[in-house]
Amino acid sequence: MTLPITTTAQVRQSLLDRHEIALLDVREEDPFGQGHPLFAANLPLGRIELDIRSRVPRLDTPIVVYDNGEGLARTAGERLRAIGYTQVSLLQDGLRGWREAGGELFIDVNVPSKSFGELVESQRHTPSLSAEEVKRLLDSSADVVVLDARRFDEYQTMSIPGGTSTPGAELVLRARAQAPNPATQIIVNCAGRTRSIIGTQSLVNAGIPNPVAALRNGTIGWTLAGFALEHGASRRAGTASDPQRAEAAVAARAVADRADVRRADTARLAGFLAESARTTYRFDVRSPEEYLQGHVPGFRNAPGGQLVQETDVSAPVRGARIVLADDDGVRANMSASWLAQMGWEVWVLDGLTADSFSERAPAPPALPAPSRPVQWIAPRALADALAREAPGTTAIIDLTTSANHVKRHIPGAWFVLRTDLPQALARIPRARRYVLTCGSSLLAQYAVDEIAQATGAQVLVLDGGNQAWADAGLPVEAGEQRLASPRTDRYRRPYEGTDNPREAMQAYLDWEFGLVEQLGRDGTHGFRVI
Structure with a gap:
């Protein structure tokens, strides 16, 4: 499949013109965190089928994918085309090309917000x-x-x-x-x-x-x-009284007005959703607990503070429209005020009543069908087979996150990043049969075709994944005994956890202090501060 090429200059012009564009870094999070363009969003190759439709909902969105010479971008582009995305291109010469064309590189994650x-x-x-x-x-x-x-x-x-x-x-x-x-x-x-x-x-x-x-x-x-x-x-924090809530709502609306946040009602929202040439993200910015008690149909939960902190995760299509909802007039307006200052076209949904929050369950993700029919195996059936067959007959491939694998996995399972699949399979002793799993086996089903083609062996998927195995009372183990892939799926944040070296924490602060100067060199941000 031939994919068109997009230059660094073209990406920058789209950003400056505020045209819709999704610049996707398809490496794992750790290499992404080591350096990337300001508005690049991390979407690892191995998770494309799971995440792409929620993060880039419109199939004709201009998407530019890149890697740093690992050979991942072309495969990612082909997968996106197979799913149905029609405007997929490769960044010319990848990350190296961006750098050589004078593009600024930012380290860490959630860099636009920071x-x-x-x-x-x-x-x-x-x-x-x-x-x-x-x-x-x-x-x-x-x-x-x-x-x-x-x-x-x-x-x-x-x-x-x-x-x-x-x-x-x-x-x-x-x-x-x-x-x-x-x-x-x-x-x-x-x-x-x-x-x-x-x-x-x-x-x-x-x-x-x-x-x-x-x-x-x-x-x-x-x-x-x-x-x-x-x-x-x-x-x-405790619940605000009615007078406190009302006072906060008036204040938040005033801040949103100063930031030029726009107002929408349900009729205008319906018009947005009918547009075929624009992406409209819909977010309920209340807490997860409130969201599950009832939300406006079609709205995803993105608590406002984290939405502002993680715009690259929640809304990777730069230039898209964002509509926010809450039930108090405070959280949506305050969140919207920040998003508007960050250059987004952002609207707050007004006129909602208690009846508007009629949906209880989150909308199921829109997932493509696997490229090969999946043959499932129940946890108990797998346990029985492992007990009676010769060691090495079956190889268990665990495609969950490295943190979850180290915390708990099926005894004998190999940790594998799907992005790293060809290299990982070379590190695992050949088996007559492969059983794939992850937390729920949602991701595992998409790796069946790749592993079947690479090994020529029978490939099954564990029904219900690691969670179903544990729920069945079957044994689990912890640790890093069989890491067939490096743990590059998570960038080590110096501000998380309790055992970070002092040098790393200080270096992180020094980096943050330099971000304003780096923004100036980049020149594409479009931020304004009220």
Whole structure:
């Protein structure tokens, strides 16, 4: 299959013109995190069938794929064409071509949001306090509350002692309940810088009367100062009263208006969805728990703070339209205000009633059919076969994430990244039969044809995957005993976990400080700060 070529200059022009384009890096996340264009989105080759329709919903979206000479991009383009995408091209000379044409390369993940956060602080001089200053306030029992703007699971891993989980989009809605006395000092933190900057500036923009400051450099700064973190905390921000909720809604709407957020009703939304030449993302920005209790049909859950933090994940089509919904008039408007400043055409869905939130279950993913019919094997049948056959007869290939594999897998299973499949198979002793699995076997079914062609052996898929195996009470093991692929599916973030080297944490902060200058060199961002 012949795929057309798109140059770096053409990609940059599309970004500058705000035309729709999805620039997809089809390597695994670790090499992606080592360097990529500002608006590139990571979609590993091995996950294309699972993720592409939700992330790039329109089949005639202009898609440009690239790698760094690994030979993945052409295969990715062919798979996208087979699924039905009609405007797929290869970036000329891949990442090397981008660099040689003068394109800027950014390290880490979620870079559009992180660089935007640094731009906000540089232009608005977002107030912040050092770890030492915050520690003195806490030690002196000052009138202060610490609000952690990350996801709840991140907060539970490590947090500032006494801090309360208040994910980003919840801050304006719930801060008044956490600090009803306007004299109370509010400290907003995350692990590094971005979410604390955006969270603090959200409260400032919304006009909350309290003094507000970001914890400078987040839990990284706290750790570098030599202070201990709390682990396993479970404090969540309380519910706002009706007057507090109403006050927050008025303030959030005013911020959204200043940012030129647009307003839509259900009729206008229907018109958007009828357009064949535009991509419209629909996001419910409330918490996952609220979303499952009822949401507007067709809307995906993307809690507002994380949506702003991870635009490259949730909306990889730069130039697309975004429509947000909530049931309080706060979270959608505040989230939209930031997305509009980041250059998105963003609308808030107005006029919703309780009846509008009629859908309970998330919409099932739109998945293509596997290229070869799948033959399934039940967990108990596989266990019985393994018990009676000679060792080495069956090879179990586990295509889950490396973190999940190391945590729990079927005894004897080999960890394999589908992106790395040809190389991984060469490292696994030949078998008469291969059984493929992953967490649910949703991904595993797409690797059947590749493995059958590469080995000539019988290939089965474990029905229900690793979860069904464990649910059946069958034995599992943990560890890195059989890694046929390197663990490159996850970029090691210096702000996650509890065992990061001090040098890595400091280097990460130094990198963030340089993002504004790098934005200027890149020149494609289109950001503005109100």
